[in-house]
Amino acid sequence: xxxxxxxxxxxxxxxxxxxxxxxxxxxxxxxxxxxxxxxxxxxxxxxxxxxxxxxxxxxxxxxxxxxxxxxxxxxxxxxxxxxxxxxxxxxxxxxxxxxxxxxxxxxxxxxxxxxxxxxxxxxxxxxxxxxxxxxxxxxxxxxxxxxxxxxxxxxxxxxxxxxxxxxxxxxxxx
Numbered sequence: 636x637x638x639x640x641x642x643x644x645x646x647x648x649x650x651x652x653x654x655x656x657x658x659x660x661x662x663x664x665x666x667x668x669x670x671x672x673x674x675x676x677x678x679x680x681x682x683x684x685x686x687x688x689x690x691x692x693x694x695x696x697x698x699x700x701x702x703x704x705x706x707x708x709x710x711x712x713x714x715x716x717x718x719x720x721x722x723x724x725x726x727x728x729x730x731x732x733x734x735x736x737x738x739x740x741x742x743x744x745x746x747x748x749x750x751x752x753x754x755x756x757x758x759x760x761x762x763x764x765x766x767x768x769x770x771x772x773x774x775x776x777x778x779x780x781x782x783x784x785x786x787x788x789x790x791x792x793x794x795x796x797x798x799x800x801x802x803x804x805x806x807x808x809x
Contacts, residue, residue: 638653640652640653642656644688645689649688649691649701650698652701652702654703658706666679686713687709687713691705691706737752738756738790739793740752740755740793747786749783749786750768768783
């Protein structure tokens with residue numbers, strides 16, 4: 636006879652047979668591996684557990700042992716985790732994009748990283764920002780050059796991968 640394993644998901648105790656527990660554990664382990672070091676990994680895993688619990692509650696009362704077929708059906712309904720970008724959360728919720736932050740960026744900079752930082756913040760090509768700065772400097776009599784130097788001292792430099800991702804609105808750099 637197969638042994639039963641008790642699992643708590645979203646505050647509800649479920650009894651699963653060994654294959655069902657193995658399927659659940661494998662799903663959650665794969666989700667954790669796909670999320671890697673994503674800052675919201677723990678929240679997404681908790682959301683997945685809530686969704687799985689809701690699907691299992693729909694399928695069987697809590698006193699019934701969940702078999703592998705019921706577990707696999709619930710996991711299929713929840714869906715899979717897409718990975719670090721988390722464009723759509725498998726938990727069924729909307730994952731809002733992170734707020735962009737203005738940083739100077741060293742990657743691809745010519746002089747100070749201000750234009751690259753503004754371009755990342757605005758989501759446009761750095762060449763466009765450079766051209767705007769050059770034209771503005773020409774037509775403003777050089778005042779924009781002073782603004783550029785002030786920005787070099789005011790804007791923080793993105794050093795860590797998290798800061799670089801924040802500069803790009805949470806997207807990893809390419």
